[in-house]
Amino acid sequence: MFIDSSESRDRFGFGFIFSSEWDPVKEEFGALPFIYGTILSSIIALIISLPVSIGVAVFLSEIVHKSVKTPVSFLIEILAAIPSIIYGFWGIYVLAPFMRTTVQPMLQSVFGFLPFFKGQMFGTGLLTASVILAIMITPIISSITRDILNAIPVSQREAAYALGATKWEAIKMALLNARSGILGGSVLGLGRAIGETMAVTMVIGNKAQIKASLFEPAYSMASVIANEFAEASGSMHISSLIEIGLILFGVTFVINSLARLLIYSVTRNAS
Amino acid sequence: MKQNTLKLSKPVNLTRRKVTNSVMISLCVIAGVITILPLLYIFFYTTKSGISSLNPDFFTQLPKPVGETGGGMANAITGSLILIGIGGLIGIPVGVLSGIYISEYSGNITSTVVKFITDILSGVPSIVIGIFAYGIIVLPMQRFSALAGGFALGILMIPTVTKVTEEMLRLIPQSLREASLALGVSRWKTTLRIVLTTASSGIVTGILLATARAAGETAPLLFTSFGNSFWQTNIDEPMAALPLQIFAYAISPYEDWHRQAWAGAFVLIFLVFTVNLLVRYVTRKKY
Amino acid sequence: MEIQETEDIVTEDTDETDKISGRESKTAIQTKKLSVYFNDRPAIEDISLKIKRNTVTAIIGPSGCGKSTFLRSLNLMHDMTPKARVYGEILIQNEDITEFNAVDVRKKVGMVFQKPNPFPTMTIYENAVSGLKLNGKTKKSELDEIAEKNLKYAGLWEEVKDRLKTPAMSLSGGQQQRLCIARTIAVRPDIILMDEPTSALDPISTSKIEELIYNFKNHYTIVIVTHNMQQAARISDLTAFFYLGKLIEYSKTRRMFTNPKEKLTEAYVTGKFG
Numbered sequence: 069m070f071i072d073s074s075e076s077r078d079r080f081g082f083g084f085i086f087s088s089e090w091d092p093v094k095e096e097f098g099a100l101p102f103i104y105g106t107i108l109s110s111i112i113a114l115i116i117s118l119p120v121s122i123g124v125a126v127f128l129s130e131i132v133h134k135s136v137k138t139p140v141s142f143l144i145e146i147l148a149a150i151p152s153i154i155y156g157f158w159g160i161y162v163l164a165p166f167m168r169t170t171v172q173p174m175l176q177s178v179f180g181f182l183p184f185f186k187g188q189m190f191g192t193g194l195l196t197a198s199v200i201l202a203i204m205i206t207p208i209i210s211s212i213t214r215d216i217l218n219a220i221p222v223s224q225r226e227a228a229y230a231l232g233a234t235k236w237e238a239i240k241m242a243l244l245n246a247r248s249g250i251l252g253g254s255v256l257g258l259g260r261a262i263g264e265t266m267a268v269t270m271v272i273g274n275k276a277q278i279k280a281s282l283f284e285p286a287y288s289m290a291s292v293i294a295n296e297f298a299e300a301s302g303s304m305h306i307s308s309l310i311e312i313g314l315i316l317f318g319v320t321f322v323i324n325s326l327a328r329l330l331i332y333s334v335t336r337n338a339s
Numbered sequence: 340m341k342q343n344t345l346k347l348s349k350p351v352n353l354t355r356r357k358v359t360n361s362v363m364i365s366l367c368v369i370a371g372v373i374t375i376l377p378l379l380y381i382f383f384y385t386t387k388s389g390i391s392s393l394n395p396d397f398f399t400q401l402p403k404p405v406g407e408t409g410g411g412m413a414n415a416i417t418g419s420l421i422l423i424g425i426g427g428l429i430g431i432p433v434g435v436l437s438g439i440y441i442s443e444y445s446g447n448i449t450s451t452v453v454k455f456i457t458d459i460l461s462g463v464p465s466i467v468i469g470i471f472a473y474g475i476i477v478l479p480m481q482r483f484s485a486l487a488g489g490f491a492l493g494i495l496m497i498p499t500v501t502k503v504t505e506e507m508l509r510l511i512p513q514s515l516r517e518a519s520l521a522l523g524v525s526r527w528k529t530t531l532r533i534v535l536t537t538a539s540s541g542i543v544t545g546i547l548l549a550t551a552r553a554a555g556e557t558a559p560l561l562f563t564s565f566g567n568s569f570w571q572t573n574i575d576e577p578m579a580a581l582p583l584q585i586f587a588y589a590i591s592p593y594e595d596w597h598r599q600a601w602a603g604a605f606v607l608i609f610l611v612f613t614v615n616l617l618v619r620y621v622t623r624k625k626y
Numbered sequence: 627m628e629i630q631e632t633e634d635i636v637t638e639d640t641d642e643t644d645k646i647s648g649r650e651s652k653t654a655i656q657t658k659k660l661s662v663y664f665n666d667r668p669a670i671e672d673i674s675l676k677i678k679r680n681t682v683t684a685i686i687g688p689s690g691c692g693k694s695t696f697l698r699s700l701n702l703m704h705d706m707t708p709k710a711r712v713y714g715e716i717l718i719q720n721e722d723i724t725e726f727n728a729v730d731v732r733k734k735v736g737m738v739f740q741k742p743n744p745f746p747t748m749t750i751y752e753n754a755v756s757g758l759k760l761n762g763k764t765k766k767s768e769l770d771e772i773a774e775k776n777l778k779y780a781g782l783w784e785e786v787k788d789r790l791k792t793p794a795m796s797l798s799g800g801q802q803q804r805l806c807i808a809r810t811i812a813v814r815p816d817i818i819l820m821d822e823p824t825s826a827l828d829p830i831s832t833s834k835i836e837e838l839i840y841n842f843k844n845h846y847t848i849v850i851v852t853h854n855m856q857q858a859a860r861i862s863d864l865t866a867f868f869y870l871g872k873l874i875e876y877s878k879t880r881r882m883f884t885n886p887k888e889k890l891t892e893a894y895v896t897g898k899f900g
């Protein structure tokens with residue numbers, strides 16, 4: 069990949085990352101809008117997913133009885149196994165209309181003074197992509213969090229109860245102890261979101277632009293590769309797409325290594 | 340755990356603590372519910388929209404040209420089977436062997452490196468794997484082909500298969516290995532004939548899991564296998580695949596194609612669900 | 627049960643050679659300054675002892691004193707543990723075992739484990755001949771004969787002859803352990819190492835296995851680790867007492883239990899600690 073992208077690297081250098089021009093016809097290629105779309109959609113996805121994931125993990129490990137726990141964990145496993153093309157498909161025909169008619173108008177009426185929630189509502193766009201991604205990474209983060217919570221000895225919890233803590237206070241303490249593991253899980257989820265292709269491609273709007281409003285269409289690194297690679301016009305175009313792939317690989321590599329390190333260190337401490 | 344000291348909230352009002360408690364617990368329950376909700380929704384929506392279009396034609400007919408209704412995805416289903424077959428030929432042996440290596444020969448540097456590589460590979464976006472397959476097979480061959488698609492799927496299967504193999508082998512008690520070695524059986528024979536055989540049902544389910552996942556992969560096929568609206572079984576040529584066809588139909592403007600795409604989506608979800616159920620069943624009763 | 631004096635034990639002449647390389651000797655096992663370290667921590671240190679052919683030697687001592695470690699060094703089982711280091715010499719029939727392939731050594735030195743561990747995917751019959759089958763012997767008629775013979779030796783034949791094709795895991799714990807013994811002797815070892823072979827079994831199964839050990843003496847050299855002092859007294863000719871990784875005393879069993887040389891041994895066998 070490094071070799072195959074040499075043409076675009078030679079031509080654009082580091083400017084590739086900072087240029088927001090993307091015009092296959094004029095052979096002007098800059099990756100900024102894609103990097104922006106990828107990072108922003110993934111981070112918003114994480115912001116949405118994290119509290120929910122922790123909630124689910126607590127729900128599964130501390131609150132419910134085994135008879136509920138088993139089927140619910142199974143369903144969450146399935147959630148992680150559904151092909152992303154199906155998420156995308158569902159995203160176009162169910163989630164996007166729902167966002168346009170319900171969620172986005174609601175956000176606009178409450179937070180409309182913020183630039184993020186201004187402007188036209190298309191349904192598809194950055195925010196919708198983030199929501200889909202949030203659904204997709206919740207199983208990852210919640211299962212790691214749950215495993216860590218399960219690893220905390222019962223005696224510790226009982227000690228907390230014995231001192232008169234409420235259930236939530238005991239859980240809060242457990243969560244605080246588990247924080248670096250949860251961080252590891254979140255980073256892993258973030259890596260997954262950044263690399264996710266089909267679902268994002270289908271709902272993000274596919275427009276290489278950087279706009280403040282989250283309702284606007286955007287583009288991601290993976291999506292532009294998915295959309296343009298097979299029909300790329302000329303070797304410079306291909307080479308630029310491969311370079312984007314290389315950046316994508318680099319980013320996910322760093323993020324995943326970080327996540328592994330965090331998770332390894334937690335599991336080592338626990339055992 | 341280092342932090343055994345308990346930091347309880349300062350003597351605040353007891354009722355307030357109790358209220359916080361109930362609020363937070365309810366929030367967790369709500370989180371559980373809203374996670375399951377999209378799943379059930381996707382599941383029922385796909386079933387509702389897909390099952391009505393699931394007829395014999397879907398499995399036996401080729402796609403009809405734009406404008407005509409009817410037709411099916413026979414070529415895409417066959418294509419997917421061929422692609423998974425190629426993927427399996429690459430992913431299963433490599434995955435099982437690295438799993439064996441990591442579990443049975445742990446402790447040395449190479450096995451740690453193999454483990455690290457598989458961990459990293461499992462985090463590489465599938466579209467990047469697609470580019471890799473493109474560079475290795477499509478570029479030299481000068482055309483899109485099922486071979487390139489299958490290769491990409493194979494690489495994607497490796498980490499899952501490796502992980503499951505490793506986990507299943509670790510479940511085999513050490514005493515079983517020692518029993519065999521103590522009979523004067525060599526180490527590799529012990530691994531192959533005792534350890535692997537004993538773990539085989541678990542490994543098979545893992546392979547099924549990896550296969551089901553590969554069956555739904557779309558991104559790495561876009562510019563390797565590429566898709567094809569005709570009947571094609573030659574692995575040198577571009578080939579249709581179920582997820583590719585679903586993608587093409589889903590973003591098309593035709594109602595009839597959407598209908599068929601839902602049917603395809605239903606087939607995929609059904610596959611995923613069945614395989615996961617099976618895996619649950621098998622891994623639960625053992626050991 | 628009568629305890630024999632070691633001097634009285636006459637080595638029977640067998641027409642088979644039982645050395646790894648083919649020659650014979652009266653000493654079955656000899657260790658010279660044998661030490662084993664795990665992660666640079668010693669588990670046993672400087673163990674030197676001789677074990678005569680066709681005797682039963684018991685190894686006793688408190689938990690963690692290195693009994694299993696000693697036993698497992700005799701069939702090179704520590705090869706499997708990367709963090710284990712073995713120093714000193716081990717001679718089997720006067721030959722240094724490190725000069726041989728571990729696989730060949732283990733064919734001559736069989737091992738029975740604390741917990742019965744038949745191969746769970748195999749039937750009773752397959753377990754009985756597993757050592758031979760795994761090493762490439764496949765002639766059905768021969769295997770049938772061997773299976774029957776060794777199951778008989780192990781005193782299991784009558785109980786299982788009608789269900790040889792059922793899974794080995796369907797047997798009781800005691801039966802499983804006898805199956806493991808049958809499996810071990812089918813490979814025709816000269817030495818059998820047993821690491822607490824009865825500690826997971828009920829008294830009746832235990833007595834059956836003790837009986838086997840007693841009868842096996844004519845054919846095999848047996849080294850058995852046990853926590854049960856009565857058992858050591860009942861079945862062994864010699865006893866070695868280990869403490870904190872050191873060999874404290876090694877003498878005839880009768881003497882060990884009636885008139886030990888060392889204070890420490892006396893304290894242990896009379897149950898003052900341990």
Ligand SMILES: Nc1ncnc2c1ncn2[C@@H]1O[C@H](COP(=O)(O)OP(=O)(O)OP(=O)(O)O)[C@@H](O)[C@H]1O
Binds near residue numbers: 664669688692694
């Ligand atoms: N695989 C291993 N890794 C690290 N240390 C070990 C290992 N095996 C044994 N040890 C250590 O070596 C020492 C001797 O252990 P060993 O198992 O030989 O004791 P033992 O006399 O058989 O005890 P027991 O009667 O409980 O079976 C112990 O301190 C033990 O912790």
Ligand SMILES: [Mg+2]
Binds near residue numbers: 693694695821
């Ligand atoms: Mg022991």
